[in-house]
Amino acid sequence: MTKKDHEESGLSKSVWSDADLEEMGWHDATVHALFLQPGEMASRLLLDLDYPVRWVPPVRRRDPFTFWVAPATLVFEEVWDLEGSLDFKGLAPELELDGIHRLAPPDGRAEYPLWHLEGHAFELKFRASGFRQYFRQAPRHVAGPMLEYADRGGCAFTEVGFD
Template sequence: MTTAVHPESGLEKSVWSDADFESMGWHNATVHGLTVQQAEVSPRLLLDLDHIVRWVHPVRPAKTFSFWVAPATLVFEEVWDVQGGLDFKDLWLELELDEVHRLPAPDGRAQWPQWHLQGHSFDLRFRAAGFRQYVRQAPRLSPGPALTAAERGGCAFTELGFA
């Protein structure tokens, strides 16, 4: 049995990888920043997001969910063949993930599966060797699925899990 690093929220660890993919979820995670970083081997794709650790069912008289949320950095390694776009039709420029899919490599090169970041205002597909996700702060109970800039310490791409 795994000991939680943050018992109140149920978070099991602060650093995750593609080996944990089946037990992870990103639904309604707000993306605060996205960058491509050049590396020695090949580029890396980094996302600064609010990771929803757990949805909390409302307790009467409340009618809406609350959320255990933490700022996190999601890093995809050895990224190539990036395709997709952004679709902002109104003035609200917010990126929110719906799902992250790991798809079989179309050319059979299993070491580089295709990843699909499906969002409410964006869609990205790319090949990558894998990922790591660093939960940078202990989760906090929030009335909504996103934290304020002050709560999360602004936009960051720090690759270090909280202790």
């Protein structure tokens, strides 16, 4: 991968994959949009999200954390057996991830693991061959784990990492 890294935030490359799963964490990543792209045999699942690249501890103990955040497109390939739930009863409808887990497939077909996207008020489970995540812009240092709509360039499913 030849894309430039971003030293201040600690982001080492602008395109990641399921091979990097152990190094990644989606806690507090905000999902702005989901797109299920149909295919002949299987679909693709694309998510437009704000990914917290790094949490920055406060200088003074009483101050809040700040964050390095980048808009990203997360693409799962060859998606099938998709199921999920939403439970926003009494809550503002906001999709915020807690984590993404790769689980052993129930039928032993290792080429299609079971993926679990766990959110604060939703979850998705599906089979997929893997994923790529494209950081569309360099991370910005901001007060919270989500970017302003205009700062992130609106909603997008661009599959190219920043230069």
